[in-house]
Amino acid sequence: MFEQHRGTLDEATSAIAQRGHWSAYPESPSPRVYGEGAAERGREAFESLLGKPYPLEQPGTGSWIGAERSPFGIDLGVTYPQPLVEELIAAAKGALPAWRDAGPLARALTCVEIVDRINKRSFELANAVQHTTGQAFVMAFQAGGPHAQDRALEAIAYGFAAMTASAATSRWEKPAKGGPLVMDKRFTVVPRGVALVIGCNTFPTWNAYPGLFASLVTGNPVIVKPHPGAVLPLAITVSIAREVLEQAGFDPALVSLAVEEGQGLAKTLATHPDVRVVDFTGSTEFGDWLELNARQALVHTEKAGVNTVVVDSTGSWRGMLGNLAFSLALYSGQMCTAPQNILVPAAGIETDEGHKSFDEVAAGLAAAVARLLGDDARAVELTGAIVNPGVLARLAAAPSLGEVVLESRALKHPAFPDAVVRTPVIVKVAPGEREVYGREHFGPISFVIPTGSTRESLDLLRETITARGALTASVYSTSDDVLDQAERAAVDAGVNLSCNLTGGVFVNQSAAFSDYHGSGANPAATASLTDPGYVAGRFHVVQSRRPA
Amino acid sequence: MFEQHRGTLDEATSAIAQRGHWSAYPESPSPRVYGEGAAERGREAFESLLGKPYPLEQPGTGSWIGAERSPFGIDLGVTYPQPLVEELIAAAKGALPAWRDAGPLARALTCVEIVDRINKRSFELANAVQHTTGQAFVMAFQAGGPHAQDRALEAIAYGFAAMTASAATSRWEKPAKGGPLVMDKRFTVVPRGVALVIGCNTFPTWNAYPGLFASLVTGNPVIVKPHPGAVLPLAITVSIAREVLEQAGFDPALVSLAVEEGQGLAKTLATHPDVRVVDFTGSTEFGDWLELNARQALVHTEKAGVNTVVVDSTGSWRGMLGNLAFSLALYSGQMCTAPQNILVPAAGIETDEGHKSFDEVAAGLAAAVARLLGDDARAVELTGAIVNPGVLARLAAAPSLGEVVLESRALKHPAFPDAVVRTPVIVKVAPGEREVYGREHFGPISFVIPTGSTRESLDLLRETITARGALTASVYSTSDDVLDQAERAAVDAGVNLSCNLTGGVFVNQSAAFSDYHGSGANPAATASLTDPGYVAGRFHVVQSRRPA
Incomplete structure (x- = not known):
């Protein structure tokens, strides 16, 4: 019985060993795939x-x-x-x-x-x-x-x-x-x-x-x-x-x-x-x-957990901002994998568009999110709606946690007048405020945190994730040495790391058969x-x- | 470094999948193997x-x-x-x-x-x-x-x-x-x-x-x-x-x-x-x-745990008694795998030497142990010595638990005059005395228990092992149907089963790469x-x- 699935089972068993790209169920909702x-x-x-x-x-x-x-x-x-x-x-x-x-x-x-x-x-x-x-x-x-x-x-x-x-x-x-x-x-x-x-x-x-x-x-x-x-x-x-x-x-x-x-x-x-x-x-x-x-x-x-992004430098200023903005906006950040803590050297970073100060990075990210969600009708197809009052309460409390870099705003859903839709808030928080960014604020809430250096950023990543866990970590750098150090910090902290995501792959998404979701090696999860x-x-x- | 062990590692990795006989380290202490x-x-x-x-x-x-x-x-x-x-x-x-x-x-x-x-x-x-x-x-x-x-x-x-x-x-x-x-x-x-x-x-x-x-x-x-x-x-x-x-x-x-x-x-x-x-x-x-x-x-x-033997019938009366006697005598039963509860129908069993009453089975087993350990000098090479006073205390208490079928005796070790050596005690216990045989008496102590039938024996096995755990179970029967029922009871109780051991394989021994030791599926162990x-x-x- 159900012998027709033997091939699928064999392919899946091979895929988990190879860990390349494989999928049994098409992700496109197109009628060409699922039928008129x-x-x-x-x-x-x-x-x-x-x-x-x-x-x-x-x-x-x-x-x-x-x-x-x-x-x-x-x-x-x-x-x-x-x-x-x-x-x-x-x-x-x-x-x-x-x-x-x-x-x-x-x-x-x-x-x-x-x-x-x-x-x-x-x-x-x-x-x-x-x-x-x-x-x-x-x-x-x-x-x-x-x-x-x-x-x-x-x-x-x-x-x-x-x-x-x-x-x-x-x-x-x-x-x-x-x-x-x-x-x-x-x-x-x-x-x-x-x-x-x-x-x-x-x-x-x-x-x-x-x-x-x-x-x-x-x-x-x-x-x-x-x-x-x-x-x-x-x-x-x-x-x-x-x-x-x-x-x-x-x-x-x-x-x-x-x-x-x-x-x-x-x-x-x-x-x-x-x-x-x-x-x-x-x-x-x-x-x-x-x-x-x-x-x-x-x-x-x-x-x-406290998902963390370390920004050191980038070869694609716009790609980085666009990618991060999407990760913050998708389902209004209501994902266990969405970034929360964005660590940027206080002295700024080097990019393909020249040096950017800390404030330029924060403002660039805010602008990218605002641009992405500028049109309400299109924005709601990305943000969806707020899942429950707990998220709304955290969102309301977020501005008091630091200096607001991007305000959250309510969107009007064209099809569902009673939908509760909010765009992300971004708050600047000092690195000393560990009691703020050292715990999860589930929802469309992220923090940009100025650090003394990328080394300090990586130390913070290692320490906060070892203590509080994370499902994702991410790093942007044009330096192989920094990427290697980031990998080492991620291995020490037991968190899965994404490097230099500037295109169509996002830190909050993991692909079955190839990416592990969670690792079991930090307090965010005992399972992978x-x-x-x-x-x-x-x-x-x-x-x-x-x-x- | 240590690349010379690659072959051993590969063979071992293959052996755990095949689970036939394989060993990397010779078990014979002979000078021909380990050198003069x-x-x-x-x-x-x-x-x-x-x-x-x-x-x-x-x-x-x-x-x-x-x-x-x-x-x-x-x-x-x-x-x-x-x-x-x-x-x-x-x-x-x-x-x-x-x-x-x-x-x-x-x-x-x-x-x-x-x-x-x-x-x-x-x-x-x-x-x-x-x-x-x-x-x-x-x-x-x-x-x-x-x-x-x-x-x-x-x-x-x-x-x-x-x-x-x-x-x-x-x-x-x-x-x-x-x-x-x-x-x-x-x-x-x-x-x-x-x-x-x-x-x-x-x-x-x-x-x-x-x-x-x-x-x-x-x-x-x-x-x-x-x-x-x-x-x-x-x-x-x-x-x-x-x-x-x-x-x-x-x-x-x-x-x-x-x-x-x-x-x-x-x-x-x-x-x-x-x-x-x-x-x-x-x-x-x-x-x-x-x-x-x-x-x-x-x-x-x-x-x-409470390791259990179900005796239903046998095609080798002497083989069965000899094998069981060895299992009871080896290291004076001080093994987590040694049998403790021997369940025999009160009406007796059929064997290749004719019908044997319950008392004949108990007496036959006692005689087989006594014969095996009859010569002190040879016996100590099988029993070894008693590991600690806790075992001695349990051994001393055992006769009070029922009707003694075989008394324990002290052996004189020819080479070590201060060695503490004891042969096994076998005690007949009624099936109602669950508080006696339902817990482990670690050491050279076993119980023969008369049951209403082999079906009752298998029910007892299932119930006691589910409740108290066991590392081994064993069955003797000439009936394929009974062996299948025993396998089913063992699967239900989550215990590894040996059938009809009458030769040189003993229930208290498990072979690496082939036999699992423990299963993790009953209270005796969380690990296998x-x-x-x-x-x-x-x-x-x-x-x-x-x-x-």
Whole structure:
């Protein structure tokens, strides 16, 4: 069954080893790729879900709840089954043995079929992602659709590779007096237990799929607990998974949805003795809580950090400013990978357009952002909307943190009059103000910080990221020596580094199969998407041996 | 450097994937293998160490301590540097960057060189293992020497394979309007930090080497904290490692010794913020403590369990009894893999020598053990000596736990008059007495338990091992159906199973490169020697990317 995906699985397994460019799911929402009318049908499918109970039947259903409101100003009005925890977990446990016994290949191919069907519903999912996260449509399509699907396939490939790295059977023949000792051995992959995936508000699919599919492919039933504000994309995902599993002859209880409105369901699930794997994306506070309290489980967290840009010099003044401006503006900086701290020597920098003082760099960046977002109608397609009131509150507080270099402004969305849209604020902060820039200000908030030198900038990068973590770091320099020093600082701090991005690659984007997302080597995350450590602990191998 | 080990590394890497029989270090102590006079020179080298300070210079040395006494009745009189913790850790941290920067291949080859030199000192180590653990000489040679060295090489191979599974560099070329986006990427393996290995009393090398070499090959400096009763084998190991590292141009502080006399040094080290990996073999109590308290570290533990034998029927009555008797007698059952609970249907079993009642099975086993250990001089070469007073106390308490089937007796060692040697006790216990057989009685203590049926035996196996863990399980049956049911029970309980061992393979022995030791899937251990999960968390990958 699903043997047609064998080629995709093989290509994905090869891609994770080679780490060049590869993708299984086209990122272009063009009708030439996804077919005429696909966008319209997806939108209709999304709209048909609004204002009613979501069609999901699963064991252990209590009342129906849900209160999602689009950052673009629409109440979704969808309700979901509130789970009866013990029944949900019991159903998951009951589904485990047959899924375990199916073996790595059958599980991997079934998982690819799930992702394949998710891909076919990318437009429906794009609308659901847009109206739960505030992402503009094209980003919601790409990041919430094909890019998330690629990350899912990547996790499947890692899991499959890890489970099949050693032989499933072997004959052991040891020379001995009186003839060889001969044993036949069988090695069975067994899952850890029930897995929990705790989704986030901003990237409900992209951040949940790796954990979901890494756990599922390695044999663990998965309970998906979405952020209360971003349920619909994961509800659609869960229903697709259940549909495929059932058609393949498995118990659909292998994947289930656990919705809450903020009553602490995540804590209850994460500390349940039968929950043995937890994947979480969200706040440092709750991530730390999980690491401390979910003792019975393997816990992978992605938390907050202080993403840092070191500006030393550039061979492309305009390219640098344009690239940085895009990174700050994209989804209004509401990305765990968006730059926050921009370190520039107080004495200024050398560029292909001559020396630029610190103030010229700050002003140049402000101007580039202002230019990029000058036209409201075009700007909203880049910034999307503000995901929740927490971001707005931080944005309101930002000007008090230093000297404002660029003010945030409210944009009017031409299509959604109630959308809450804001452009980035840029604040100049002194290097001594570590309590300000040494923590994450999630949202369209960045700091330009004058330093004594690039060496001091690199020391600051090393120190702040070692202490507080980061998902990305970036450096601009025309000096190979500085680039090497930056690489060394990044290796010391355990953060992934991008050098001299002046074109169409942005520091806040990572490509599945080639770029790691997070490293696990600094406090921002214990996990990396995806490396062998991300999948290895999700299963064990149990052997039996018999005389041949 | 050490390029001569490339072939060994390649063969080991292939062996862990194939899992047939393979070994790099010959297990025979014969002069034909290790050379004429090797045994004598090893003994002399051991004796030359006695009664004086051990020649080890390392940073952070306080006073010299040590009070090892051989279970064969000799005071070793060796003292070791008591570490100043902060200085030892600071030295390890200082040594890290150059070791990290050397890269996976250089580290792996250097590690193989260390193991190679350890191999050349196998006789010296055998004496040190014998006189700290109480193992008989041949066992001390094999388990403490070549078998431990094979487990070390296996861990090196797993680490090397995991670090090199993905490309170290790649070119990423993404088609785009206006020409492809092209990035050059570099992927650097970075270690987690300082690693700690906590050794045990009974297998100081065999149980410590996997963690030591898994951490070292992945770039982590390692502090080795031996059990206070079994320091010498690890002191020799540490000095060899330091010698090789220094000769290879690295800081010898990459491997250091932390000796104590029971002042809680393990707790201090294991909870130090700079200690990021802990490997432990020992009691469930301290293993659980580490898992709960060493929160800053990745913790791998091997603890206690209730190893179980299910006897259903056999095609070799004498083979079964002889094999089981050997497993009970070997090193007086002082192995984490030795059988404890022997489940036999109360109605008896069918054999190639006709029906045997439960009492006949119990008596047959008792007779087989008594016969095997009938001659004191030969018996001590199998049983060795009792490692510590804790084992003696449990042995003394065992007869009160049920009906004694075979009494333990004291043996006189012909060569060591003060050696403490005991043969196994076998006690019949009712299946209702779970509080007796449901916990580990480490030492020469086993229980024969009459059950309602083999089905009840398998249920008991599943339940007790799920609840309390086990490192081994074993089944005897002439029925394929029963063997399949036993495999299923073992998979459910997450325990490695041996079927119908009647010859020269014993349930308490596992072969590196083929058999897993522990599974990580039941409460006896969170780790398996060695699987991908054992090495994966010890390092991360940090990437950098630049426009090509």
